[in-house]
Amino acid sequence: MDKLRDFLKSWPGRILLILCLSPLALLGVESYFGGNVDPNQIAQVGDASIGLSEYQTAVNNRRTELLDQVDDASLLNEDVLHEQVLKGLIDRTLLEQQAGKLGMTVSDDTINRLLRQEEIFKGADGEFSNDQFASFLRQRNMTKTQLFDEFRNQLSLDQLNASIVGTAAYPMKAVSQLIDLQLESRNIWLHR
Known part of the structure; x- marks a missing residue:
């Protein structure tokens, strides 16, 4: 121990000590200045983050x-469940970001119109019912803004999906085979 202490008091020992401790000091100080990570954040996907409450809600729903x-x-494997839910949330967030980059958005007026057409929000008279709407929000423990955001995201994803599927080129042979399969019929005789 005395030899080590004497070595650390010498110039070469001090240089070696500085070289060993400086990365530790810099990495430790970085956490004070750049460590703006939310403790409730599960994953960071681009600019968006997936929060703990969103993750737990998705796990419970699944x-x-x-x-x-x-x-x-007893048939549920919790590890697989959690892994699949997290992967699904990350995939959905990536798709939402791509839809946003492509400018696929839906206005509040469109959402209002579509929500008014939903059967779940119609009263006994067949018209939109604010009571039914409020009851739906209470059951889901959501606000109107949260529902609109969720609906907007889903409609944007639907637009993205439709644009991808709508522009896909299918070979005529594959289309012909699909039509033939759909029109095909077979007779089956059962002997009892």
Whole structure:
């Protein structure tokens, strides 16, 4: 220990100590100045972030969907569930960003018009009901702004999907085969 202490007091020892400690000091100080990371942030996708509450809501929704199908919670693999939900949120965020870059947006007037046509928001008289709308928001624990944002994002993704599918070129042979398959019929005789 004395030899190490004597070495660190010498000029070569001090230089070596500075070379070893400077990266640690710089990386440690960086976390004070550049560490603006939200502790509730699960993932960062471009400029957008996926928050903990959004992630937990998506996991709970997906778990509920799966339990409606299988009725046995022991069949669910939680690790796979969490991984699939996170991947889905990241993919959706990437698609939303691409739709935004391409200028695929929907106005509030269009959203109002489309929401008024939804059957779930119509009252007994067949017209849009503010009570039904408010009840829907309460059940989902959402605000009107959140619903509009969600609806806007979904419509933008639908526009992106339609633009990709609408511009795809299919070979005539593949189209002919698809038409033939759809028109094909077979007779089946069963012997009992």
